[in-house]
Amino acid sequence: MADKEEILTGLAEIVEEVAGVSQDDVSTEKSFVDDLDIDSLSMVEIAVQAEDKFGVKIPDDELANLKTVGDAVDYVAANAK
Amino acid sequence: MTGRRPALQLRQGPAATRILGVGSAQPDRIVTNDDLSQLMDTNDQWIRERVGIIERRFADKDELLVDMAVAAGAKALADAGANPSEVDTVIVPNCTMPSPIPNAAGQVADRIGIKAAGAFDLNAACAGFCYGLGVASDLVRAGSAGKVLVIGAEKLTDVVDPLDRSTAIIFADGAGAALVGPAEEPGIGPVAWGSAGDLVDMIHMRDHQYIHQEGQSVFRWATTQMAPVAMRAVELAGLELSDVDVLIPHQANLRIVEAIAKRLRAKGARDDMIVADDIRYSGNTSSASIPLALDHMRAAGTVRSGDVVLLVGFGAGLSYAGQVIVCP
Numbered sequence: 001m002a003d004k005e006e007i008l009t010g011l012a013e014i015v016e017e018v019a020g021v022s023q024d025d026v027s028t029e030k031s032f033v034d035d036l037d038i039d040s041l042s043m044v045e046i047a048v049q050a051e052d053k054f055g056v057k058i059p060d061d062e063l064a065n066l067k068t069v070g071d072a073v074d075y076v077a078a079n080a081k
Numbered sequence: 082m083t084g085r086r087p088a089l090q091l092r093q094g095p096a097a098t099r100i101l102g103v104g105s106a107q108p109d110r111i112v113t114n115d116d117l118s119q120l121m122d123t124n125d126q127w128i129r130e131r132v133g134i135i136e137r138r139f140a141d142k143d144e145l146l147v148d149m150a151v152a153a154g155a156k157a158l159a160d161a162g163a164n165p166s167e168v169d170t171v172i173v174p175n176c177t178m179p180s181p182i183p184n185a186a187g188q189v190a191d192r193i194g195i196k197a198a199g200a201f202d203l204n205a206a207c208a209g210f211c212y213g214l215g216v217a218s219d220l221v222r223a224g225s226a227g228k229v230l231v232i233g234a235e236k237l238t239d240v241v242d243p244l245d246r247s248t249a250i251i252f253a254d255g256a257g258a259a260l261v262g263p264a265e266e267p268g269i270g271p272v273a274w275g276s277a278g279d280l281v282d283m284i285h286m287r288d289h290q291y292i293h294q295e296g297q298s299v300f301r302w303a304t305t306q307m308a309p310v311a312m313r314a315v316e317l318a319g320l321e322l323s324d325v326d327v328l329i330p331h332q333a334n335l336r337i338v339e340a341i342a343k344r345l346r347a348k349g350a351r352d353d354m355i356v357a358d359d360i361r362y363s364g365n366t367s368s369a370s371i372p373l374a375l376d377h378m379r380a381a382g383t384v385r386s387g388d389v390v391l392l393v394g395f396g397a398g399l400s401y402a403g404q405v406i407v408c409p
Contacts, residue, residue, distance in 0.1 A: 039131065041336055044301045060297045 007054065007073045007080075014049045015069075018042050028070035036069075056080045092224030098217075098261055099268025100409045101163060101228070104156025105257040105376035106149045107363065108140040114250070121246045128250050133335020137253035137364025139238050146178060146256075150189045150234035153256035153372075157230060158193070161260045161409075165194035168260070170226040172217055173202045174209025174233045174368040176397065177240055189232065199226065206284070207331045207396025208274070209233055209368030210257070211403055214392070215272030217261040228262040233368035242291040251334065252292065253364030257372025268409070270318030273310055274402035277302075284397035303337045303395055307403075308344035311393040314403035322349040326388040327378070327408070331395055332360035332370035341393070355383055367396065375408075384408050 012026035019038045032038045038046070043066075047058040050072070056079045058066075066072045113136045114125035128134055140149065150173055158165060171190040178185055186200035205212040210233035217229035234256035241252045261269065280302065287293040307330065315322055322345060330338050335358060342356045359374035366373060371392050378384040386408055393403035 040297055041131065041300050041334075044297050045304070045340070048301060048305055060295070060301065063297070 094224035095263035097267040099264035102161025106152035107138040107255040140254040149256035153258040157258035170199040174213040208394035211394040232258040255366040268407040270405035273313040277399040304340035318405040329357040
């Protein structure tokens with residue numbers, strides 16, 4: 001399975017594609033909502049793409065807990081097949 | 082036993098159907114995002130970004146679902162150049178009649194001047210128009226009906242908490258109609274429909290009074306599950322996605338509409354496929370949204386006679402349905 005660095009890179013690509021945020025701005029300490037200005041619907045789109053890319057399930061109630069990019073990276077790393 | 086049981090005679094209709102005419106009706110009262118921001122904590126930019134709506138129409142208290150349905154239905158007949166006497170069946174897909182008794186269809190038929198019509202309501206929520214169109218086409222093909230008027234009509238403001246910013250900014254009122262009848266060439270493809278009753282809680286009536294939806298869950302369901310339904314409708318019609326000139330998804334939320342279009346383009350739909358964005362000025366009118374969009378786009382010239390149009394409706398139930406039509 002991909003290490004956290006690879007997950008971050010893959011996630012950053014998705015965030016850029018969905019929300020138009022530069023990949024360079026997507027770092028682990030950033031909050032999706034407060035720092036990257038990503039709304040709840042874009043978060044769903046990011047989750048759906050992350051599910052396809054990493055082979056992981058991110059239900060909506062789990063999604064609500066992923067406040068920062070680091071939270072998402074950790075979740076994918078822990079749950080990816 | 083003496084004698085044989087007599088064989089029942091059956092009827093057989095024409096092989097093909099098409100939409101003969103369309104029409105729509107909306108309340109006069111325009112409600113802008115700024116109007117709503119006077120009532121609740123929201124603003125124009127937030128609404129445009131989240132749902133893509135610029136303004137919508139709200140019916141006044143004395144303007145009923147049935148009134149809007151009558152107006153839209155009469156316009157569809159006029160558009161088709163048909164007399165009420167030519168129509169024998171009226172279907173009114175809706176989910177917002179103020180009471181389950183009586184239904185809308187009987188009184189709508191009578192007020193349009195269609196006498197003794199076969200008349201019934203059909204509740205498949207926001208998928209209702211596509212369900213109704215599928216039923217109407219098959220009624221004609223089976224010989225059960227000659228011409229069928231299908232009218233999606235809703236007064237959603239009756240079931241929306243006017244101060245709930247998660248729904249009050251989205252839902253609106255209106256009606257859209259199509260007259261279905263026999264055709265030489267098929268103009269209505271087979272319907273691809275289904276339901277997901279296990280997800281029923283995603284969209285429901287809170288305390289039997291106000292509509293409530295799990296926004297993120299509905300968004301995920303619609304943006305991932307409806308493109309395959311649309312593709313199935315195209316397949317059933319014997320076409321390729323690249324044949325589709327116009328896509329009219331239920332106008333639930335502009336971001337859902339755009340996400341469905343994006344998925345279909347990734348699967349072979351053309352970049353120049355026209356995508357309905359009628360929600361911008363009509364809001365989400367549930368079973369009325371697809372025929373409203375079709376009528377508005379025809380009037381504006383963005384959809385032309387002969388265009389291959391892909392419809393897909395989805396909503397509470399959860400229910401969904403889609404089909405390909407040829408624009409009249």
